[in-house]
Amino acid sequence: MSQPAAKPALRVRHLRKTYKDVVAVDGLDLEVRPGECFGLLGPNGAGKTTTIEICEGLTALDTGEVEVLGLKWEIDAKELRQRLGIQLQETQLAEKLTVLETICLFRSFYRQGPEPSEVISLVQLEEKSKSRVGNLSGGQKQRLALACALVGNPDFLFLDEPTTGLDPQARRQLWDLIEQFKLAGRTILLTTHYMDEAERLCERVAIMDHGKVIALGTPRELIASVCAEHMVEISAGTAARPLDLPALSRIDGIRDVRTENGSVLMQVSALHHAVPALLDELDRQAVPLTELRTHSATLEDVFVTLTGRHLRDE
Amino acid sequence: MNKTFNSSFAAHPLVQLTLVRFREFMREPEALFWVFIFPILLAAGLGIAFRNRPADVLKIAAVTPELARSLKIEKLLDVQELSPEAAAEALRTGKVALLAEPGPAASVVYHFDDTNPEGRAARMLADRAVQRSAGRVDPVASADQLLREPGSRYIDFLVPGLLGMNLMGSAIWGMGFTVVDARRKKLIKRLVATPMPRHYYLLSFLLSRLLLLVVEVGVVLGFGAVVFHVPVRGTLSAMAVLCVLSSFTFCALGLLLASRVQTIEAASGLMNAVMMPMWIMSGVFFSAQRFPDMVQPAIKALPLTAVIDALRAHMLQGYSLAQLTPQIAILGGWLVVCFGVALKIFRWR
Numbered sequence: 001m002s003q004p005a006a007k008p009a010l011r012v013r014h015l016r017k018t019y020k021d022v023v024a025v026d027g028l029d030l031e032v033r034p035g036e037c038f039g040l041l042g043p044n045g046a047g048k049t050t051t052i053e054i055c056e057g058l059t060a061l062d063t064g065e066v067e068v069l070g071l072k073w074e075i076d077a078k079e080l081r082q083r084l085g086i087q088l089q090e091t092q093l094a095e096k097l098t099v100l101e102t103i104c105l106f107r108s109f110y111r112q113g114p115e116p117s118e119v120i121s122l123v124q125l126e127e128k129s130k131s132r133v134g135n136l137s138g139g140q141k142q143r144l145a146l147a148c149a150l151v152g153n154p155d156f157l158f159l160d161e162p163t164t165g166l167d168p169q170a171r172r173q174l175w176d177l178i179e180q181f182k183l184a185g186r187t188i189l190l191t192t193h194y195m196d197e198a199e200r201l202c203e204r205v206a207i208m209d210h211g212k213v214i215a216l217g218t219p220r221e222l223i224a225s226v227c228a229e230h231m232v233e234i235s236a237g238t239a240a241r242p243l244d245l246p247a248l249s250r251i252d253g254i255r256d257v258r259t260e261n262g263s264v265l266m267q268v269s270a271l272h273h274a275v276p277a278l279l280d281e282l283d284r285q286a287v288p289l290t291e292l293r294t295h296s297a298t299l300e301d302v303f304v305t306l307t308g309r310h311l312r313d314e
Numbered sequence: 315m316n317k318t319f320n321s322s323f324a325a326h327p328l329v330q331l332t333l334v335r336f337r338e339f340m341r342e343p344e345a346l347f348w349v350f351i352f353p354i355l356l357a358a359g360l361g362i363a364f365r366n367r368p369a370d371v372l373k374i375a376a377v378t379p380e381l382a383r384s385l386k387i388e389k390l391l392d393v394q395e396l397s398p399e400a401a402a403e404a405l406r407t408g409k410v411a412l413l414a415e416p417g418p419a420a421s422v423v424y425h426f427d428d429t430n431p432e433g434r435a436a437r438m439l440a441d442r443a444v445q446r447s448a449g450r451v452d453p454v455a456s457a458d459q460l461l462r463e464p465g466s467r468y469i470d471f472l473v474p475g476l477l478g479m480n481l482m483g484s485a486i487w488g489m490g491f492t493v494v495d496a497r498r499k500k501l502i503k504r505l506v507a508t509p510m511p512r513h514y515y516l517l518s519f520l521l522s523r524l525l526l527l528v529v530e531v532g533v534v535l536g537f538g539a540v541v542f543h544v545p546v547r548g549t550l551s552a553m554a555v556l557c558v559l560s561s562f563t564f565c566a567l568g569l570l571l572a573s574r575v576q577t578i579e580a581a582s583g584l585m586n587a588v589m590m591p592m593w594i595m596s597g598v599f600f601s602a603q604r605f606p607d608m609v610q611p612a613i614k615a616l617p618l619t620a621v622i623d624a625l626r627a628h629m630l631q632g633y634s635l636a637q638l639t640p641q642i643a644i645l646g647g648w649l650v651v652c653f654g655v656a657l658k659i660f661r662w663r
Contacts, residue, residue, distance in 0.1 A: 058507055058663065081509035088507065092499035096341040097334060107319055108330040109508040115319050152509070 007070055009034045009156055009187040010055060015064035017050050017211075024050040026211035028064070037178070037188040039202030041195065041299060043311050047211035048191035049089055052160050055189065056086050069156060082111060085154030087145050089161045095134030099125055099144055102133060103151060110152030123147040123177060139170025146177065157181065159190040163197060175200055193311050195299035207303055214306050219299055226302045230271050235263045235291040236282055243287050251277045256305065263291065267305075327510055331518030336525060338492065349484045349530055353476050354537050360599075361469045361542050372436045374412040375401040381414050381422065384447035388439050412436035414444070465545050465630050473538040474625035475598035480534060481560045482592065482618050484526070486585055489519055489568030494581040497572075503663040512662065516569065523561055531557050547632030555635060556628060556642075560621040563645045566652035567617065573660045592618035620644040 010032035017025040025047045032038040040048045053059040055066055057073040057080060066073065071080050093102055103116040114122070120129050123143040128136060136144065142162060149157060162178070163171040171194075178201055182188065192198055198205045199219045207215040207222070215222055223229070232254075237243035243264065249257040253274040257266045268274040271294060282289050303311050319325050324333075339345055373392045376382040382395040396404060398415065405413045405425055411432040417423040422444050426433035496502045505515060531553075538544035546553060571588060575581045595602060595609075596618035605613060613619050624641035627633040635642065 056507060058503065078509065081507075084507075086504075086507040088500060088504055090500060091504040092501065093504075094334065094338060094496075094501065096338045101334070101337065104319070104324070105330045105334055106508060108325050108327040109510040111509075148504075 007034070008032060008067075009036075009069060010038075010189060011065070011067045012051070012055065013065040015051065015054065015066065016062045017047075017054060017059070018062055023211050025054070025061075028208075028211065028213060030206060030213065032187060032189055033204075034187050035185050036203040037182050037190065037201050039198040039205040040189070040191040040208055041193070041198045041205050041303070041311070042191075042208035043193055043303075043309065046208040048193075048208055049160055050211075051208070052158055052189060052191050053088075056084065056158050057081070082152060083155045085149035085152060085157045087149040087157075087159045087162060089164070091145060093133050093141070093144060093148070095132060097133055098130050099133065099136070100129045102144060103147055106148045107151040113151050113153040116151070119147045119151050122150065124173075137170070139166050139173060142166060142170070142174060143177065146174070150181075155187065157186050157188045159188065161191055161193070163192070163194065171197070195303070195311060198299055205299065207299070207306065209303075209307050215302060222299060222302050223297050226305050229297055230268045231265060231295050231297050231301055232268050232271075232275065232278070233263055233265050233291075233293045233295075234278070234282075234289060236289045237287040241285075241287050243282075244285055247281060247285065248278070251281055254278065267297070267301075268294075328514050328518060328521070331510075331514055332521040332525075335492070335518050335522035339488065339522065339526065345488070348487070349480070349526070350533055353480045353534050357469070357473060357476055357534070357537060358541070360472055372412075372432060372439065373410045374414065374436050374440055375404050375410040377401050377413070377415045381416060381444075385414060385440055385443045387447055388443035391436070391439055391443065412440055414440055465547070467542075469538070469542045470544050470630055471601075471626070472599065473534065473542070473544045474629050475622050477531065477534045478560065478596070478618055478622035478625055479593065479598045480530060481527075481557065481621060482564045482589065484530060485523060485561050485564030486568035486571065486589060488523070488526075489565050490572040490581050490585050491578065492519070493569065493572040494575050494578055497661065497663075498576060498578065500663075506662045516657075519569070520562060520565055523565055524558065527557055527561050544629070546629050548628035548634065552628060552635045552638075556621075556624055556638070559642065559645050559649070560617075560624075563617050563621075563649040563652070566649050566656060569660075570652040570656040573656045576661075592616050595619070597622050615644060617645060617648045 008031045010030065012028055012030040015025050015028040015030075016023070028047070028051060030038075030051075040051060042048050050059060054061045055068060057068075057077060068080055069083060073080065097105070099120060100116060103119055107113060107116050107119070113119075117129075120126055123146055125140060125143055125147065128140060133141065133144065146159075146162065149159070159178070163174050166174065175197070178188065178190075182201070188201075190197075190201065202219065204216070204218055205222060206213045215226065217225065245257055245259070245264065248254060248264070248266065251274065253269050254277075255267045255269075257264060259265070275292075275294070279289070300311055303309070323329060371390055371392045373394065374385065375394050375396045376385055377396065377398045379395060382393050385391055385393045394404075394410065401410070401413045401415075402425075404410045411426060411430070413425040415423050415425070422441075424437050424440060426437050428434060428437075493502070496505075502515075506512065535544075535546060535553075539546065567588070568585070571584050572581055575584060595605060595613050596616050597603075598618075602610075602613050602619055614623075620641040624633075624638045624645075627638060627641075
């Protein structure tokens with residue numbers, strides 16, 4: 001599926017941006033291929049929004065180069081605005097307008113694109129077409145914002161945290177919509193701090209922290225490169241009989257043992273070998289086991305392994 | 315709906331943006347009240363409070379029925395027949411302006427305060443009534459022509475003032491709040507992320523203002539004309555030019571005030587700080603001439619003073635636009651400077 005010959009839809013080179021004394025983006029390089037959904041994953045303050053807004057031509061860069069669809073903002077801003085669909089983080093659309101009026105307003109700015117009613121049915125808001133924006137639920141508002149990004153039939157879609165603050169059902173609904181647009185062959189750049197969102201939607205993910213890309217690849221590659229396939233979490237031992245941690249890390253197939261909130265986390269490649277060995281070791285130490293959990297490794301585990309912090313830590 | 319969106323007139327971004335302004339305004343009941351209803355209530359209230367009363371009827375007292383009867387032929391006197399004690403008490407407490415009592419040898423004696431104009435007038439009217447009923451015939455016939463000229467009453471002074479105040483308020487609030495609210499909600503930033511030409515956004519405010527202006531000015535002038543017969547002596551075209559220029563000037567001022575502010579609270583404080591001195595000093599309710607001569611040049615330079623002076627001269631004295639050149643120049647200056655600076659420093663995100 002890779003198209004090495006195709007010109008990248010987005011190319012960012014040596015991008016730097018500072019606000020007063022805070023370095024928001026620190027020498028960033030990125031390439032998004034045409035037709036792929038690319039995710040910028042990282043905690044709040046990692047520089048995701050600054051990066052995407054520079055790519056959207058909304059924020060000026062300090063140094064570096066940005067090329068979108070082979071065009072540059074300094075020269076081709078007008079053309080780029082016509083070809084990009086943008087959803088900003090936390091835009092509140094005018095509450096007194098109806099859904100249809102909002103779509104008509106945004107549609108009027110573009111030289112071509114679908115009819116307003118088509119866009120509305122695309123995001124499944126037909127029944128709300130005549131409702132005021134102020135009366136929509138959070139998920140409906142977010143779908144309307146997505147519709148506003150689609151009215152110009154864009155070649156490239158920028159979505160900045162499209163599902164932040166939504167309930168699980170509304171999030172899944174929005175994911176389904178985004179997957180439809182992927183099928184239509186659009187290029188998408190999205191930012192998120194939900195690892196499940198990135199895993200589900202993105203072909204490739206760049207994990208960002210402190211304004212830098214710290215890992216890049218498909219979700220599967222990232223998980224495989226940094227950790228083993230599974231994570232095991234146990235709670236064991238008492239104040240009188242503490243757990244001997246170094247002994248655990250000596251077990252075959254167990255890596256990266258660390259404590260977190262009173263429980264012990266470790267990476268495991270072969271669950272069926274490691275877990276019995278682990279239980280034997282606990283027996284040998286004669287410490288009581290109160291809890292044992294396992295899960296397949298996720299991008300979250302990648303992030304934690306790389307930075308020692310969680311994605312959603314404030 | 316087989317017509318495609320692109321080909322319809324409504325598809326023009328400027329039409330859409332203006333429609334949005336218009337819809338947002340019409341769906342805000344409070345805004346409708348302040349722009350349309352409030353000036354009428356104010357004009358009605360003040361018009362009633364300061365209305366010109368018909369000539370007052372003077373109250374006097376007479377102590378005999380004969381005297382009372384002869385005094386009653388004078389329509390401008392309200393004659394009460396009282397006992398001498400009660401009459402003296404009424405005169406002393408100001409309930410009557412004059413007391414008439416029989417004097418020696420069929421004469422009449424008037425008691426009144428000659429330092430009080432009402433007393434002097436009552437004396438003249440009472441004496442004339444007494445003399446006429448005793449058979450005096452005036453040697454020269456006379457007739458009265460009463461003068462109640464519209465244009466010189468308080469309400470005539472007030473309506474142009476209210477109109478000016480309304481033009482300022484609706485333009486500055488309308489512009490300021492909408493822009494700051496849109497900025498706070500990141501709506502401006504979202505619009506800038508589309509291919510929308512930025513000047514269309516600002517132009518849509520002026521266009522929607524023009525539409526509302528017709529109603530706004532019509533309501534105030536129509537109410538003044540119908541209820542109080544306030545004149546509009548200048549031409550309607552000159553009135554239209556004045557109102558449009560005034561409104562655009564205040565829009566530019568509103569835009570300048572809203573060009574950087576990020577919160578409604580800050581905007582509201584800023585707008586009040588700018589409008590308050592004009593409400594007080596620009597002569598909405600009383601003549602700006604009452605302020606000391608020293609500050610007159612500053613007051614004359616305020617946009618609201620220029621608007622109100624021009625409206626008054628136009629409505630009450632029928633001035634042409636050429637005669638209003640100084641005021642128009644002041645407004646033009648404010649318009650150009652405010653708009654220019656606002657465009658330069660406007661925060662589009």
